Amino acid sequence: MPFLTQSFVFLTFSLLVTAIVSPRVVHEKRDATPSGWTPVRRAAADVVLPLRIGLTQPNLETLDDYLLEISHPESPNYGKHWSAAKVAEMFRPPPAAVKTVLEWLEDEGLDASRVKLSKGGSWIHANMTVEEAEMLLGTEYHVYQHGESGVEHIACEEKYHLPEHVAEHVDLVMPTLHFDVHMGRKRSIDTSIGQPGAGIVNPKLMGEVESALLNTTSCDEQITPDCLRALYGYDYTPVATDKNSIGIVEYTPVAYLPADMDMFFGNYSPTQVGQRPVVVSIDGGYEQTSFEGFSINGEANLDLQYAMALVGSTQNVTLYQVGDLVEGASFNNFLDALDASYCTYDGGDNTTFDGVYPDSEYDSKDCGTVSLTNIISTSYGYTEALLGPAYIQRQCYEYGKLGLMGVTFLYSSGDNGVAGNGECLDADGAESYSGTRFNPGFPGTCPYVTSVGATQVQPGKTVNDPEVACDTNIYSGGGFSNVFAIPDWQVDAVHGYLNNYSVAYAADVYNSSGISRGYPDIALNGLNYSVISNGLIQLVAGTSASAPTAAAILSGVNDARLAAGKSPIGFINPTIYSSNFSSGFNDITSGNNPGCGTDGFSAQPGWDPVTGLGTLNFPKLLDLWLALP
Incomplete structure (x- = not known):
């Protein structure tokens, strides 16, 4: 009845x-x-x-233990990742x-x-x-x-x-309480995360240049694939491309332009002219050309041009294109497609944030149907306050479950320092331009992803000089979560920072408890990337550049391990925070991430909430990971 x-x-x-x-x-x-x-x-x-x-x-309380068993370098079961069926069975409600x-x-x-x-x-x-x-x-x-x-x-x-x-x-x-949509920026098509200006990560256009840099002598003015190879010692030719995989996620309407790809490759990687990513459509995603311009094409052009150029012509790059032009899409829509045990499009998406299908053009059937790549890089983000604790906790667990399957998730940490999306938190915890409390980003604060901040080459310096935290046009997102507890593998790093370096802010300005997750985990250059967008050479800044670059470099580690008959690196956080891996990073000790009327945090020796553990030293990391089972 x-x-x-x-x-x-x-x-x-x-x-x-x-x-x-x-x-x-x-x-x-x-x-x-x-x-x-x-x-x-x-x-x-x-x-x-x-x-x-x-x-x-059920069993989420032991997720950390399961992950440590397969991800900690001292575990006898290191690299023995789970099957999708085992994950589904372990966490299915009774x-x-x-x-x-x-x-x-x-x-x-x-x-x-x-x-x-x-x-x-x-x-x-x-x-x-x-x-x-x-x-x-x-x-x-x-x-x-x-x-x-x-x-x-x-x-x-x-x-x-x-x-x-x-x-x-x-x-x-x-729907109940989770409606905190940030409408401060008017959007031209819909309200998905793929919209220009949405979220905490947006490539910042710094201007046009007349010609491409074809050497590494002026990397302080213009970053190219060769600059990145020189900065991080990334001199590697893949040998197991049939086994390896790397994925880049884009949210419609954001899309790359083929002509821009060829112009970029013509400048920096001629053998790749004509090469394209392998497109995997999720919820009707496609390479749309109805809307163009830097705000639509800049992100995808940046992500794919650098990821593809760095891994080279023999390694395919998967493009997960998520959402159609009617509904758009969200992180949940993407996760639905990866794991059938999570699927929410038919029963759990939040209409405020998640595209709800079917729509007038597409009826989603993407429930656990999409193959996982070994590494997935995403240059998008929100804030914890925007989405609410229950929503982000449930989503965060999903990254942990996929980590059990051997996937490395990389997320940009944000481009506004400690100010999240440019706003801070008021005394009630609501986002406000007049707020004074730090506003952590998400998914970067999720313990089951690897959060990537930004560095830069100092003006007048070379690739042989130490980098600093990015402080030109963007500031590396970082700080301490207001939702997620500190994971065991990060305790020493966070306590080392809080105990050894003065943080001169009152306890109500940031989560100073010492028991919350700190981010980012690592950092890479994020300033003055030479990107071809809409036929022009554009200089771009953002952690949205840092994340795909990190993914490409770590993909080289996966290639070498797979060639040696070993597993991919999977969930890397317990490994990179272990004492043996400290030599695998270039420590960044200068710079800040301002916001909320403060200088933010400062980069210091060791881990810090600006640049994490530092930038990748590929030769050392390769040796360290090859030494693991």
Whole structure:
């Protein structure tokens, strides 16, 4: 029987019985309305919401142990990565948990025909009206309006409730509180992360140059593939290209232009003229040319030109093109395609952030259908505050699960220093241009990804001189998470920094607890990259340059290991933070990452929240990784 056709008296009685059997508890709450948003009216009772319940996954409390077993260099099981089937089985919600939540919905009068369990078994989906959802969750839905853009969004007021016996089986319910869309930058097509100006990572255009640099004498003015090879000792010819793989992720409408690729290769890698990435379409992604310009083509051109030139003509590069022009896409849409145990497009995507398919052009079937590459680089990001703890925690665990399968995930750390997307946090934890608290980026703060910051060659210096933290046009994103705890493999590094170097900020300015995840993990040059975009030689800056460069260099390590009959490096963080690997990095000891009215943090000897462990020293890292089983 439909939920609202029962009498009010019977429904009230049902809720009272439920309350007696299992009292309702606050499941999630929001302390303040996000910056720029104002409640303007109660949501209409008959508006239909795509309610999605994310079930708690078992064994996540031991995920770190599983990862250390295959990723720590001293483990006897180093490199013995898991199969997708083993991962799915380990983290699938048990039937008893699914039964509990389904019975709760049935007890509340929701007909079974309206309820759907996702293919991965971890999401329950049911369309219901606002009135039904308010009764179910003990909350009120309001329409919030953004003052600058006029955009409206339906969200809960402050908090929502679940029965105590149900709450233990649920991570989060959406849509409820997770609507903190940053609308400060108007977007021309839609609201996906692929939009110009979206997120914390955007290649910064520094100007045009008349001619390409064809030597390494002026790398302080113009970075080229040869400059990067010289900086990091990357002199390597792949020999196991049939076994190795590297992936670059782009989000529609961002797309590369073939003519730009050929012009770039003509300058820096002539044997690659005509070469293209191997495109893997996710949720209708394709190499769109309906929209052009640096804001549309700059990122993809940068990522692919450098990744492809550095790995060379014999190694294919996979382009994961995610989302169509109607819906766009998000990290969750991408992760859906990689792991069937996670799939949320049919039961768990957040309509605020995630493209929801089918749309007018595409009906997604990409549920665990896409092959994993050994390394995946992504030059996009958000902030922790924007997405909310429950949303990012669930997504972060997915990176850990994929790490079990042997994938190295690299994410740019951000381009605004400690200020996240350019905004800081106010006293209530909301993003604000007048805020004074540091605003950590995500996914860089997720312990299961490797976060990549930015360095630069100092003006007037050469590739033989020490680099410094990038302080021209962009600042390396870094700091300490407000959500994720410090992983065991990072404790010594973080405590070493906090104990040995003065951080002259009050405890309410940043998470100074010493028990939170620090980022970035590593850094690479991120200034003055020579990129061909829309037929012009453009100088570009950003951690969005650092991440694909790191991926290409680490891909060389994978190639050598695979050629020696060994596994790819997989989740690298426990390894690179181990004492034996300290010699594999060029320590960066100068520079800051300003923001929020401060100088940010300072680069110091050892790990720091500006440049991480330092830049890659390829010859030393190659020897160190080849020495592992």
